Amino acid sequence: MDSSNLLSITTFIYGLAAFFYIFSFVFKKPFAGRLGTWTSLAGVSGNIAGIILRWVESYRLGIGHAPLSNLYESLVFFSLVIMVIYLVIERSYSNRIIGAFTTPIAFLSMAYASLSPNISDRIQPLVPALKSNWLIAHVISCFIGYAAFAIAFGLSIMLLLKQKDEKNENPFLKVFPDFKILDELSHQMIMFGFLFLSAGIITGAVWANSAWGRYWGWDPKETWSLITWFVYATLLHARFTRGWQGKRLAYLSIIGFSAVLFTYFGVNLLPGLHSYGQ
Amino acid sequence: MKNNKVSSNPVDGLWKFFASVKLTVMLLLTLAVTSIIGTVIPQNENPAAYIHEYGQFLYRIFKLLNIFDMYHSWWFQFLIFFLTINIVVCSIERLSATWKTVFTKTPSFDIVRFKNSFKEEFFDNHSPEELKSGFLPVVSKSFGYARIEETEKGFVIFAEKGRWTRFGVYGVHLSVILLLIGGLIGSFFGFEGSVNIPEGESVKSIILRNTGKEEPLDFEIQCVDFSVSFYESGTPKEYRSKLIILENGKPVIQKEIIVNDPLRYRGINIFQSSYGNVRPEKVDLNFTNRETGMIYRKNAAIGEEIDLPEAQGKFVIREYTSSFNFRGHNLGEAFLGILTPPNGDPAELVIPINYPSFDKMRKDDLIISVESSKRRYYTGLQVTKDPGVPLVYAGFILMILGCLVAFFTSHQKICVEVVKKGGKSRVMVAGIANKNKMGMQARTQRISKLLSEKAGILKG
Numbered sequence: 259m260d261s262s263n264l265l266s267i268t269t270f271i272y273g274l275a276a277f278f279y280i281f282s283f284v285f286k287k288p289f290a291g292r293l294g295t296w297t298s299l300a301g302v303s304g305n306i307a308g309i310i311l312r313w314v315e316s317y318r319l320g321i322g323h324a325p326l327s328n329l330y331e332s333l334v335f336f337s338l339v340i341m342v343i344y345l346v347i348e349r350s351y352s353n354r355i356i357g358a359f360t361t362p363i364a365f366l367s368m369a370y371a372s373l374s375p376n377i378s379d380r381i382q383p384l385v386p387a388l389k390s391n392w393l394i395a396h397v398i399s400c401f402i403g404y405a406a407f408a409i410a411f412g413l414s415i416m417l418l419l420k421q422k423d424e425k426n427e428n429p430f431l432k433v434f435p436d437f438k439i440l441d442e443l444s445h446q447m448i449m450f451g452f453l454f455l456s457a458g459i460i461t462g463a464v465w466a467n468s469a470w471g472r473y474w475g476w477d478p479k480e481t482w483s484l485i486t487w488f489v490y491a492t493l494l495h496a497r498f499t500r501g502w503q504g505k506r507l508a509y510l511s512i513i514g515f516s517a518v519l520f521t522y523f524g525v526n527l528l529p530g531l532h533s534y535g536q
Numbered sequence: 537m538k539n540n541k542v543s544s545n546p547v548d549g550l551w552k553f554f555a556s557v558k559l560t561v562m563l564l565l566t567l568a569v570t571s572i573i574g575t576v577i578p579q580n581e582n583p584a585a586y587i588h589e590y591g592q593f594l595y596r597i598f599k600l601l602n603i604f605d606m607y608h609s610w611w612f613q614f615l616i617f618f619l620t621i622n623i624v625v626c627s628i629e630r631l632s633a634t635w636k637t638v639f640t641k642t643p644s645f646d647i648v649r650f651k652n653s654f655k656e657e658f659f660d661n662h663s664p665e666e667l668k669s670g671f672l673p674v675v676s677k678s679f680g681y682a683r684i685e686e687t688e689k690g691f692v693i694f695a696e697k698g699r700w701t702r703f704g705v706y707g708v709h710l711s712v713i714l715l716l717i718g719g720l721i722g723s724f725f726g727f728e729g730s731v732n733i734p735e736g737e738s739v740k741s742i743i744l745r746n747t748g749k750e751e752p753l754d755f756e757i758q759c760v761d762f763s764v765s766f767y768e769s770g771t772p773k774e775y776r777s778k779l780i781i782l783e784n785g786k787p788v789i790q791k792e793i794i795v796n797d798p799l800r801y802r803g804i805n806i807f808q809s810s811y812g813n814v815r816p817e818k819v820d821l822n823f824t825n826r827e828t829g830m831i832y833r834k835n836a837a838i839g840e841e842i843d844l845p846e847a848q849g850k851f852v853i854r855e856y857t858s859s860f861n862f863r864g865h866n867l868g869e870a871f872l873g874i875l876t877p878p879n880g881d882p883a884e885l886v887i888p889i890n891y892p893s894f895d896k897m898r899k900d901d902l903i904i905s906v907e908s909s910k911r912r913y914y915t916g917l918q919v920t921k922d923p924g925v926p927l928v929y930a931g932f933i934l935m936i937l938g939c940l941v942a943f944f945t946s947h948q949k950i951c952v953e954v955v956k957k958g959g960k961s962r963v964m965v966a967g968i969a970n971k972n973k974m975g976m977q978a979r980t981q982r983i984s985k986l987l988s989e990k991a992g993i994l995k996g
């Protein structure tokens with residue numbers, strides 16, 4: 259079995275985990291939630307094994323490099339980080355409803371990587387500019403940041419739903435964590451994401467400076483990562499102004515994640531030079 | 537007095553305007569939205585392309601708003617300038633209060649605030665006097681500052697830690713300022729250009745990227761040697777140039793550079809960025825007689841007409857190309873020439889360097905091929921200078937450290953109040969923090985538990 263097969267199986271397992279969490283939420287069956295946890299753990303193991311195997315395979319091909327060099331590989335890593343962060347949250351808050359809103363993102367990302375005809379899962383040799391440890395640091399930080407924002411996105415959707423139900427009557431929303439907890443948790447995810455996005459932009463700038471002698475060139479991918487950064491910086495400050503609480507922050511978080519998605523997928527549709535990720 | 541106040545009002549008003557976080561929110565959002573424009577409309581292309589794309593009318597409007605170089609436009613710079621003033625004013629406004637909080641000798645504690653926040657309570661059979669000596673070490677063990685105050689019916693312990701973490705946010709804001717100053721320095725005192733150097737040759741100037749003008753250097757760059765290696769698939773694996781820096785004709789430094797590993801000399805960075813084939817000026821040609829196998833050699837310069845052997849006519853090499861396409865195959869480097877027979881029409885010939893028998897297809901008496909064209913590369917170098925980089929990198933480090941402090945540390949205060957109730961004591965433990973309130977709750981619970989355990993093992 260090669261890494262692509264293993265990662266395809268992982269995709270399937272993540273789909274199953276997402277299904278269990280959603281089933282457990284909709285039909286109020288706690289055992290399905292527990293199944294979700296175990297399935298997620300299996301998926302995470304498969305995901306990690308797939309990444310390691312891919313690393314080994316690249317060395318066997320004589321073009322050894324860390325498996326973080328193209329869109330396929332970064333999506334696989336992105337899914338892994340989402341699942342790991344989610345499982346940590348599940349453990350510390352003992353609440354599996356959040357899984358229904360976050361694990362589907364990991365599944366969709368893996369499914370897109372495995373199934374999209376535009377994304378090659380071949381292990382490709384690195385062109386000279388991509389041979390840099392800064393690049394590895396850049397990809398890792400960016401995708402940890404994006405994963406945290408993805409989870410904040412799921413939490414923001416929950417926040418918006420929860421807020422509609424002020425009297426706490428809706429039986430579906432009753433099982434949600436408290437509004438306060440959702441708010442605090444999504445804020446924590448955003449701070450975590452902001453730190454890693456900043457680190458990602460910084461390591462990217464250092465890499466560009468070591469490869470081309472300039473740390474910033476306003477190319478569309480760079481600019482979009484800065485736009486994302488502006489949106490989340492807005493969000494962090496909006497918390498300190500009255501009238502920008504709850505709902506508006508949740509909307510900003512959703513806009514922020516849309517900017518992440520655009521930085522990730524949309525930019526390739528724009529005119530530009532960022533060779534990486536195409 | 538009153539007059540005075542009125543006259544200072546506009547300044548006050550302006551100060552308030554720039555100190556507000558609302559302005560920050562607006563500015564950051566505006567920056568986010570306007571930045572999109574430059575990613576949708578390609579920047580710095582030539583006017584003809586824009587007119588073709590958008591038409592005269594839109595072109596004029598865009599041009600007026602500097603949309604084609606928007607990140608350097610007056611209005612974008614203006615937004616950034618506003619943000620800078622905003623950060624500076626906001627920081628000054630808050631710094632003195634933060635400074636006092638952090639550097640005070642005797643921090644103030646407001647017992648009412650503690651009572652209104654998260655608290656735990658328990659009763660113990662000991663009297664406050666008995667508990668006092670046991671409780672203080674428990675609290676001061678996990679808080680840097682602790683003091684005890686006597687009250688009418690018992691005592692209160694106040695403790696806190698992490699005062700300095702209030703500076704984290706200032707670190708982040710200062711880092712933004714450093715980045716902006718660093719960027720400004722770079723754009724005023726730096727440059728960015730490129731130069732191609734054929735193997736064995738040297739240059740004393742480069743071509744600037746933005747203006748296309750020549751920029752003289754204080755020294756000479758010589759390319760001693762260039763090599764490129766390929767993967768099996770044919771994509772380049774590594775480019776490598778051996779460079780020597782010459783000052784007044786004397787070598788001072790030598791280094792082999794590859795992509796991602798530049799040569800730095802006197803504040804100027806020299807990066808490997810591309811390569812290509814040098815257009816040869818002269819070439820050794822072989823003329824082989826198809827029947828006798830006799831080979832004639834001739835050296836020809838490009839554009840120079842030569843007589844063919846055996847009085848077969850005249851031949852001139854018109855052009856060199858680094859890649860010649862023949863029926864969908866790339867034959868690589870080739871010369872294009874024109875052969876004029878003694879009595880006949882001139883014919884165009886292709887002589888690929890790597891395929892000496894290609895000309896056999898012409899079925900002429902003489903087969904023309906290239907004897908040895910020693911392949912010569914040029915190395916493509918990016919040459920930049922940016923004295924702002926150290927400041928920018930300092931900003932990078934400060935931003936990460938500042939974020940770590942601002943997000944994940946907090947200023948925590950705890951208050952333990954012990955009041956005599958009959959022969960027993962009522963203990964209240966309350967904690968407040970400027971951030972991560974839920975984390976502080978857990979911490980307060982933990983301290984409360986430790987204290988009740990401590991009370992449990994006290995004798996008496």
Ligand code: HEM
Pocket residue numbers: 449491494495498554555556557560619620622623624626627705708709712939942943
């Ligand atoms: C690109 C520019 C800026 C960045 C990257 C930035 C970053 C940050 C960060 C990371 C925080 C911490 C947020 C938190 O703890 O949740 C913060 C807090 C804050 N920022 Fe900014 N900021 C910027 C501009 C500004 C400006 C222009 C102002 C001026 C009003 C400002 C005022 C504040 C205030 C008042 C706080 C809260 C401080 C506190 O916790 O007491 N920021 N900023």
